[in-house]
Amino acid sequence: MGDDSEWMKLPVDQKCEHKLWKARLSGYEEALKIFQKIKDEKSPEWSKYLGLIKKFVTDSNAVVQLKGLEAALVYVENAHVAGKTTGEVVSGVVSKVFNQPKAKAKELGIEICLMYIEIEKGEAVQEELLKGLDNKNPKVIVACIETLRKALSEFGSKIILLKPIIKVLPKLFESREKAVRDEAKLIAVEIYRWIRDALRPPLQNINSVQLKELEEEWVKLPTGAPKPTRYLRSQQELEAKLEQQQSAGGDAEGGGDDGDEVPQIDAYELLEAVEILSKLPKDFYDKIEAKKWQERKEALEAVEVLVKNPKLEAGDYADLVKALKKVVGKDTNVMLVALAAKCLTGLAVGLRKKFGQYAGHVVPTILEKFKEKKPQVVQALQEAIDAIFLTTTLQNISEDVLAVMDNKNPTIKQQTSLFIARSFRHCTASTLPKSLLKPFCAALLKHINDSALEVRDAAFEALGTALKVVGEKAVNPFLADVDKLKLDKIKECSEKVELVHGKKAGLAADKKEFKPVPGRTAASGAAGDKDVKDISAPKPGPLKKAPAAKAGGPPKKGKPAAPGGSGSTGTKNKKGLDTKEIVEPELSIELCEEKASAVLPPTCIQLLDSSNWKERLACMEEFQKAVEIMDRTEMPCQALVRMLAKKPGWKETNFQVMQMKLHIVALIAQKGNFSKTSAQVVLDGLVDKIGDVKCGNNAKEAMTAIAEACMLPWTAEQVMSMAFSQKNPKNQSETLNWLSNAIKEFGFSGLNVKAFISNVKTALAATNPAVRTSAITLLGVMYLYVGPSLRMFFEDEKPALLSQIDAEFEKMQGQSPPAPTRGISKHSASATDEGEDGEEPDEGSNDVIDFLPRAEISDKITSELVSKIGDKNWKIRKEGLDEVASIINEAKFIQPNIGELPTALKGRLNDSNKILVQQTLTILQQLAVAMGPNIKQHVKSLGIPIITVLGDSKNNVRAAALVTVNTWAEQTGMKEWLEGEDLSEELKKENPFLRQELLGWLAEKLPTLRSTPTDLILCVPHLYSCLEDRNGDVRKKAQDALPFFMMHLGYEKMAKATGKLKPTSKDQVLAMLEKAKANMPAKPAPVKATSKPVGGSAPAKFQPASAPVEDSVSSSVEPKDPKKAKTLGVSSKAKNAQGKKVPSKTSLKEDDDKSGPVFIVIPNGKEQRMKDEKGLKVLKWNFTTPRDEYIEQLKIQMSSCVAKWLQDEMFHSDFQHHNKALAIMVDHLESEKEGVIGCLDLILKWLTLRFFDTNTSVLMKTLEYLKLLFTLLSEEEYHLTENEASSFIPYLILKVGEPKDVIRKDVRAILNRMCLVYPASKMFPFIMEGTKSKNSKQRAECLEELGCLVESYGMNVCQPTPGKALKEIAIHIGDRDNAVRNAALNTIVTVYNVHGDQVFKLIGNLSEKDMSMLEERIKRSAKRPSAAPIKQMEEKPQRTQNISSNANMLRKGPVEDMSSKLNQARSMSGHPEAAQTVRREFQLDLDEIENDNGTVRCEMPELVQHKLDDIFEPVLIPEPKIRAVSPHFDDMHSNTASTINFIISQVASGDINTSIQALTQ
DSSP: OHHHHHHHTSOHHHHTTOSSHHHHHHHHHHHHHHHHHOOOTTOTHHHHTTTTHHHHHTOSSHHHHHHHHHHHHHHHHHOTTGGGGHHHHHHHIIIIITTOSOHHHHHHHHHHHHHHHHTTOHHHHHHHHHHHTTOSOHHHHHHHHHHHHHHHHHHOTTTSOHHHHHHHHHHHHTOSOHHHHHHHHHHHHHHHHHHGGGGTGGGTTSOHHHHHHHHHHHHHSOSSOOOOSSOOHHHHHHHHHHHHHHHHSTTHHHHHHHHHHGGGOOHHHHSOOBOOGGGSOTTHHHHTTOSSHHHHHHHHHHHHHHHTSSSBOOOOOHHHHHHHHHHHHHOSOHHHHHHHHHHHHHHHHHHGGGGHHHHHHHHHHHHHHTTOOOHHHHHHHHHHHHHHHTTSOHHHHHHHHHHHHTOSOHHHHHHHHHHHHHHHHHOOTTTSOHHHHHHHHHHHHHHTTOSSHHHHHHHHHHHHHHHHHHOHHHHGGGGTTOOHHHHHHHHHHHHHOOOSSTTTTOSSSOHHHHTTSSSSSSOOSTTHHHHHHHHHSSTHHHHHHSOGGGGOSOGGGGSOSSTTHHHHHHHHHHHHHOTTOOOOOOOOHHHHHHHHHHHSOHHHHHHTTOSSHHHHHHHHHHHHHHHHHOOGGGOOHHHHHHHHHSTTGGGOOOHHHHHHHHHHHHHHHHHSOOOHHHHHHHHHHHHHHTTOTTTHHHHHHHHHHHHHHHOHHHHHHHHHHHHHTSOOHHHHHHHHHHHHHHHHHHOSTTOOHHHHHHHHHHHHTOSSHHHHHHHHHHHHHHHHHHOGGGGGGGTTSOHHHHHHHHHHHHHHTTOOOOOOOSSHHHHHHHHHTOOSSTTHHHHHHHHHTTTSOOBOOTTTSOHHHHHHHTOSSHHHHHHHHHHHHHHHHHHSSBOSOOTTHHHHHHHHTTOSSHHHHHHHHHHHHHHHHHHGGGGGGGIIIIIHHHHHHTTOSSHHHHHHHHHHHHHHHHHHOSHHHHSSSHHHHHHHSOOHHHHHHHHHHHHHHGGGOSOOOGGGGGGHHHHHHHHTOSSHHHHHHHHHHHHHHHHHHOHHHHHHGGGGSOHHHHHHHHHHHHHHHHTOBOOOOOOOSSOOOOSSOOOOOOOBOSHHHHHHHHHTTSOOOHHHHHHHHHHHHHHHHHHHHHHHHSOHHHHHHTOSOSBOOOTTHHHHHHHHHHTTSSOOSOOSSOOHHHHHHHHHHHHTTBOHHHHHHHTOSSHHHHHHHHHHHHHTTTTTHHHHHHTHHHHHHHHHHHHTOOOHHHHHHHHHHHHHHHHHHHHTTOOOOHHHHHTTHHHHHHGGGOSSHHHHHHHHHHHHHHTTTSOHHHHHHHHHHHTTOSOHHHHHHHHHHHHHHHHHHOGGGSSSOHHHHHHHHHHGGGOSSHHHHHHHHHHHHHHHHHHTTHHHHHHOOOOHHHHHHHHHHHHHHHHOGGGOOOOHHHHSOOOOSOHHHHHHHHHHOOSSOOSSHHHHHHHHTTOOOHHHHSOGGGOOOHHHHHHOOSOOOOOOOOOOOOOOGGGGSOOOOOOOOOOOOOTTHHHHTOSHHHHHHHHHHHHTOSOHHHHHHHHHO
């Protein structure tokens, strides 16, 4: 009994761990009572038992274990921290509870598992239960299956993932244990209840008896959609509200839920993919070509069997598809054609989207084969083409289909139209845009007039389907010329059509048919069931997002009307951004220690909590070293940060240790896969230290790193709530400062403004002035992104504070938000899918202030108020307007429904009392601000009447109207104004005031738009009449607006529109068009959705796109080189000529897209790429032939700084598109110098890929571009970086060995120009490397080029040393190839001419044969007067600085016909021959010396008489001029060593100008 009294005195937690079972039993009972008493789920008491709960459930004594299970269940249900124990407790339940004989234990175990699921730990529970299915004890397996079944039954298939369960079902059905098989049957029935027939394919191979039993059970199930009976904690409150609503409003919600649940899992997702390529008969490809049809049939039948598998593994099916296509297209036996078509159907169904890449090859063949009349063939072909359509998009195959539409065979025409009709059924308004609809409608309209009835009917059906899909508004413009009878027929067909998606975005459609609908191409695999839910639920979301320009009607459609709607779309967008969010469960401290000890030195973990600070510091240093060398994939981030948080954690007293600790957190966040779970471990500590004088900066650095890893919006929200839940003002102010800075670095997208505003309000009310100041600074930064409307949130602050806020906003006025420099990669995707108009960003930024509830004012707009506004007495009208103004003022933010107010206000815009007109305009300004973007729907009813007021005779009224129009346009964007005929009707009115104001407004707005509606063309005739208006101001404004109209419509359309003018007018207008064409600006670049300039910042004025204008501008600043000006002029002409051709070929839509600069300047983009390559974050550009990953990497790098449309051309599979891309790049070379230099590394890499193309025309174009590029670079005094050179020069040198003379010449010319932007001494090793090639032509050309370098730049150019270099060159004297031998000899002779006999020392020992050849060659060269050895200084030709003259020489070719190949090379490289630079008096006659046999006769030459008077003139010493250092010098030579090397090589240059410039530097 003494023992008993001992343990009874112990505290409860120690009793629970006692070795006596009685003590533990007592402990568990007491713990159970304590757990039931604790009311606060966040009580610290819970944490005491955190590590013990596993012991509760795994107790070795069965009686005690039961009590432990009861206590554990209560703990899990009530403790906030219980989630942390999920993994260990559930695994304990599986291994130690499910094997118990007592039913009560098993029941409690199952309850605990279900409770964990309820507290949102479903995935972890499911993982442990699935592991339990591998247990050897059948009892455990049965219990695990039963738990999964109950979980599914109670929580539903949204919470319990079915795919992993279905995967193991067949194995469970094969078990030897009857109990396991029975339980498997029960869970199969339960799964069937949730997903119905999607379960059949995965179970098709189980025992037929079992399958039959299952079928019998399945039939008994009720047909209604099941609903969960138990909900997660987060859903429970919501569900309670819904139930209340449901009891009030009948079964309204049931239907919606139904739609959510049914298409939840796609059977295809549950199947295992089958690999069939290896299973094809070995002789398949021979048999398919066999002459006997029976053999071909055998081959096809073998394929047919394989493709019956419902899901096929991805692979290279190109050869198989090619073989099947050949049978379909060319086989004479129609039975085999049908069989091959079936095989193609099987492939398309089994591969789905993965078959898309082959669709383009097969579609034309199938369509042309429709000439067959046999029904079974036609049916097989129809099935094939329909299956193939689902693997791709209509856009991708549209060209092939349209090409077949012109076929003469009526059956082909009929079947193609029917195929188009079936395809349209799968489309929605967003996947069938106007650009796609237009060509199809044009082709189908030809068919409705066809002589064959079946062709006409098919075309009617297709047009009817299109009408049903996109609505009359979209199709009617294309049906303008169709007579009434045919139009009725189309409408009749339209009524009969049933769309796949249904008009309500079809809820019951198969998932594969959903795939074309959303903006993304395919739903992301793993969470298949969740994705489908997303797609089917708030349909308007994706529909609106895809093409912003199509939204047309009022934006009400855009947002779901339900109160919860906005929330769902918000999360959806967020999900789009957080594609790479890392999710990880919370790990226990034991597991963290285990993981950390695997990657950290053992001493490090021991010293973490040492009492000696020096030991802790040493430990931190080791920790840091370990983290620095750790691989991203192997870094256990959570474990490491938990180690850092371990005692003393963030309460560390030594600042050095603390600084290091914070720095390590930042390192882990940067280098590892850092999750929000890990972030939550450290953020509290960081916020606590942010105000510390010594550690604050490190804390901020760590926070920034976490924000990059976990996205700023989430991090900011956590940090702000932590900072304001504590009382330290220093921490609060520093947190606000950090956030201000972070917003500038990361941009504003995704931030929860509403939460910030409440925190900022708290901060503004703080007693500490530093906190208030920081809050005001943060508001200033937010103002950059949100705009003036931010002030509305703070209008009720004290006047003194409000004036400070206003002063801060004033500072920010006119500034545009900085481009985000961090976290960009994650957001870039979201920026690219803006709508066609540049208005998407507008909407985005306006939505930011859309958090306050908008007031409904329609009930205040009573009929009395409306009649007041329209009263005869002006005073009463004024009262009515005053009332409206006060209603809007009180509401601040209003909903778009404003009753009859628009008509009432419209009447006041033409009031005879001008004061009331002005008052009305002021109200309309208020209205626009209060309603925000929703004002769009009132543009036609109220906006256009405001434009009419621009024609008022009073100046102040016009000014007020202009301000109002601009206020509206800020909210709506320009699209609504330009659509339709309203604007052209206004311009038609012959009111000079209206015309000049309206044209002035358009001239201001048009250049800021990326694209405009096609209706803009309607304004052009009236614009032309304004050009000839009697009023001079109107004429001037019309001329000013002309280039901006042309910028959007193109010269061609504008010129065409002059056709209706009188001949005299036409000539005048055409002359003006020509003039405007020269001044036509480039379209603005796509605007990132985050950075919207606010606060009246004017749009950046356009840059002249053509050279002459640029010239005239710059000539006023500095005199230009006349030759350069000439070349610029030429390029501009070429450019204009091309400009003329383009619009005629392309549709307007394409015109719109191809606006703006092609190379986008990204600050420090190039430096970042260099760092990434150095840090091995990306592949180094080094290969023998370019692999796919290199091309993919380049594509990704280019995506941020090259226009999307140009990138499509650059990476197209067809070489003609590469030619097109090069032509565009040549066009933009002059006008986008900065962009070209900013992207130079990427451009050069792309050009190296072109060196591997086999097409000569691409290669020639590439070399032509390179010549122009290097000319430009030398003019800009740019110096290539090491990175650029090493990733380009080796590949250029490969081309010097081309068999075509022209190409070799061009490559040599480029190498020659490169010496002006890259030191010759650094070029030398690259060319030397080229001499080792197997290609003899390349070896010869490289050797000659080396000779030219030595001749031009002297011996200093030889790297690493002249001796080594010459030894390598001399090896080639013994080469098998004659040209190589000659080149090597010529190069050494050149060195001999420069360096004399010392050459023999440098080249070392040569074989006798080689030496005699060399001596012979030196002798022969000495006989030629043209190559006489002269002093080195004289021999070195002047490399002309003026590259354009150099280029002229290159074009003219050699000056004279030189004999040796070396001389040819020299002249080609632009070296003037020594013979022309040295005067005869000082030249040796070597022939004479040679022929002189020993008799020495020295005849002195006659002396030349010089006039010596000039010598006595006073000497004028020229003023020294120092040349400016290259603007790009600093970026390129950031390290001192490379700078010094570069300058030394320049000083040693043979070109005197280069040397002088180098010496000045």
